[in-house]
Amino acid sequence: MKIKEFRTQFIQELIAIFGEDEAESFFYLILEEKQQLKRIDLALQPDLTFSEEEILMWNSILEQLKLEIPVQYLLGKTSFFGLDFEVNPSVLIPRPETEELVDWIIKNSKSQVESAKIKILDIGTGSGCIAISLAKNIKNAQVFAIDISDKALATAQKNAEINNVEVNFLNQNILETTDLNQKFDIIVSNPPYVRNLEKQEIKKNVLNNEPHLALFVEDNDALIFYKKIATLAQKNLTQNGELFFEINQYLGQEMIELLGKMNFKNIELRKDIYGNDRMIRGIK
Template identity: 80%
Template sequence: MKIKEYRTQFIQELTSMYGEGEAESFFYLILEEKQQLKRIDLALQPDLVLSASAIKVWNSILEQLKLEIPIQYLLGKTSFYGLDFEVNENVLIPRPETEELVDWIISNNQKSEPSKNLKILDIGTGSGCIAISLAKNLPNTHVFAIDVSEKALATAKKNAVHNEVTVTFIEQNILETLDLGKDFDIIVSNPPYVRNLEKEEIKKNVLDNEPHLALFVEDHDALIFYRKIAELAQKNLSNSGQLYFEINQYLGKEMVELLQKMDFKNIELRKDIYGNDRMMKGLHL
């Protein structure tokens, strides 16, 4: 079968579920990953043919997409802040909003004095996307990353090697941590923040496939990770050290109050590209 004919069939079968635009984007992602072909190749060579074995692979991916398994898991990779990351069922798929958080940190620190070797800690690193992106884009830094999941850390370590950066990975339960052991110039975290009452807002493909350990908190104590990390930051941030969080869009006011009570200064609450309260920063003075 010609690839262009399969393309029509593929998009038609997924359009009712995902919409034509997203179905088409899936097609070209798979084309590049499985056939090493780009959109332009198909335009220039419209008679390219899929082999019988290739069609089996495509059909298998198509059926899994119909089950709402994320395309990133099916391909085993995704792009984040211009870098490639392996992803699997042990880690969350990095989101565009988190790229905004990373960009904010880089923008605030890329003019740091070369002589100052920044120490950065990423708490709840998952795939390592935040820690690795910071290590890649901020020279003269020593980046540390904590996660409670051994399997997530194994994925993050592979991502660090693939992206040619050095990150010190630590398996640790942050809620059971009394002291971080050293001082840091920057602490950043995108911890679990979705309340159980918000599960109905979560897309089925996320709810059924991504690790709940990294997503959900109990309704009665939604800020449990933020409070604990802020307490540790009080002890382990250097003078003028920066604390960054990705947050639940519905809890911006509560997060500002939390950091104010804990005596952080210059608190900033920022919206993401969708207009939601999504990230914040405070200084330890």
């Protein structure tokens, strides 16, 4: 069967669930990963075909996509901040909004003295995307990362090796931590922040497949992780050290108030590419 013909069929079967643009993007992602072919190759060689075995493999992926299993889990990998990351159901799939947070930290660190060592801690590291991207892009950084999940940490460690960076990973429950036992220049976290009342806004492919431990908090204590991490940051940041968070888009004002009450200065709330309040920084 010609690949171009299969492409049309593949997209048609997914349009009702994902829309044409996303269905087409899935096709080319899989084509590059599984066949090492790009969109241009198909344009230049319109008579390329799939073998029967390849069609079976593609149909298997198609059926899983119809069940709204994320394409990144099906491929076992994704891209974040220009780097390759392995992903699986024990870690969240990195989001474009989080890339914006990483970019903010990197640009901010480059305005500081480049010769000095910068100690960075990523709390709730998951796949390691934040910690690894910072280690890769801030040459004078010594990066530490903690998570409560052994499986997540194993994935993060593998991702550090894939990207040839050194990150010090540690299994730790941040809610039970009273002291981080060393000083950091930067603490960053993208903790669970989706309230149960917001579950209806979450896409089915996320809700049914990604780890709830990394996503949800109780409605009556939505800032539980932020309060705890901010408390630890006051104890374990260096003077003028910076605390960065990715946040719930509906709780920007509450986060400004929280950091203000905890004596952080120069508090800055930023919007993401979609115009939502998404990240905040405070200075000790």
